[in-house]
Amino acid sequence: MPQIVRFHETGSADVLKLEDLPLKEPGEGEVRLKVEAIGLNRAEVMFRMGQYLEPPELPSRLGYEAAGIVDATGPGVRDIQVGDRVSTIPSFSMGQYGVYGESAIVPGHAVARYPDQLSAAEGASIWMQYLTAYGALVDIGQLNRNDTVVITAASSSVGLAAIQIARAAGATAVATTRGADKKQFLLDAGADQVIVTDEEDLVERVMAGTSGKGAGLVFDPVGGALLTTLANAAASGATIFEYGALSQAPTIFPVLPALQKGLIIRGYTLFEIVSDAGRFARGKEYVYAGLESGALSPVIDSTFPLKAIADAHRYMESNRQKGKIVVTV
Amino acid sequence: MPQIVRFHETGSADVLKLEDLPLKEPGEGEVRLKVEAIGLNRAEVMFRMGQYLEPPELPSRLGYEAAGIVDATGPGVRDIQVGDRVSTIPSFSMGQYGVYGESAIVPGHAVARYPDQLSAAEGASIWMQYLTAYGALVDIGQLNRNDTVVITAASSSVGLAAIQIARAAGATAVATTRGADKKQFLLDAGADQVIVTDEEDLVERVMAGTSGKGAGLVFDPVGGALLTTLANAAASGATIFEYGALSQAPTIFPVLPALQKGLIIRGYTLFEIVSDAGRFARGKEYVYAGLESGALSPVIDSTFPLKAIADAHRYMESNRQKGKIVVTV
Structure with a gap:
């Protein structure tokens, strides 16, 4: 029986349990993967704590991103065959389809082949980060070479993806990080400018870099108190994407700068892209092309074995990582 | 010497003073009006209190909207002639060009003729309300007959303008008001549905009226705590325009519904429209056509004489008005 990660109550990383569960067969439109690697996302930490967009039904599986080999397909699945080397694209309920485990069943539309030259760990580190950043910056934001993009929590996998996407467009990527310890890493990762928010004034630095x-x-x-700072650093007519809720503090809508500058402050998740067939297809094309050209290249911080899944979650919560945390199976 | 309203300190309506000031000559590109009527706006109350987007330089004039007869033009003014019957379009600094008084100088680009059949009081009640609502709902929001529009503070002049514009587009206008006393008025003014927020659940009512x-x-x-309620009543992908700051409470950015629904929450002022020549011209065309067809028809609550300007401000602050408060000169 495959080992599957579940939790029976919400809470700290301690609630994650490795359980032997019967091997299931894929249903209509579904495929089953023999999992080789799992890419971790902040969303899963939030889900485990009961703080995600979707509440868990206990006991609950979890996990959005896995790479593996297809070992069974359900009725009605086309284009995907047993033996295919694929990874999952978060376009499903993780409570229903959570991929943390040795075996995972997901909807057929939620898997895609990944380039041969990528490892399984890299294959599990593509879709969430690149489609999320692509959807905001390219699909909605229409990013171009004259833009300056401020990317907060820039050392996260999605932050690093945004830096790569901004650079690929010829735009100026301004990365922010709290402490100075990640500054050189972010410059090496492609940021044009790094603002260490514990030491520097974000608004002053952004204004200085954009001729005011x-x-x-x-x-x-992040949200919280940071949103007002970001609004003060934004240009007239700017768009601010809020795609998470890392801050525990209430997020104040910055009325004055929003009115003065006509700011668009919008909630955003990847689901906006993957729920629309056309936008989803264009996003996949973009990511494949970027991986092919080398403009996009996933950054893996570290790998943990499946039995250390709770440690991997604790490590993510420490915020020490620079890039993707991967569990190998 | 013409009587001009100024204030020498920010504060309550008591700070408004009627002063005899020398008649000034219009400068380059400016025109002078013999003022017949002044339309009051909430922005002027905020400005008087030092709470507006633009801080006053004391002593300060104030006022955005006046109707009158051009009695002098400065060098470089074309299209506008002495004797023209015009009203002002808020596209200037009210500290610099405030129109409260018997005489007002404004930039030539900020005046427009108004239809002959309108009184001066009506002429002073057109541009702020219709261009503000038009810019948000039509220019940016691309309002159409399938839309449901929630209009808060609906008894204000801009709220009533939004109801008329929504109806003109064949959309469903849902007006909200705090007390039941304005309900029948709002239905008569064209609202398809009125939600009395002191007595009814806004989210439930909006969901019931839109099949969920x-x-x-x-x-x-309004903003403040209301924004979260409005986000909960919004559809997936909805746009929420925040165009004022009536609430004294902090405005919380509703992170959860914003992310779940991909909500666009944007600051907005009329200046976004009037600072762009093409959008400004299209907006004027729209308003002229609506006044011509009767789809747009300004609602005047009451008129005050110039010497009662402080009372007029106090009345606006009472929130008892239904439509525009006008000062006749």
């Missing part, structure tokens, strides 16, 4: 205009795009998973 | 989908457009000058 401010940033036209902001990509932020 | 929610409203695609929200037009709100």
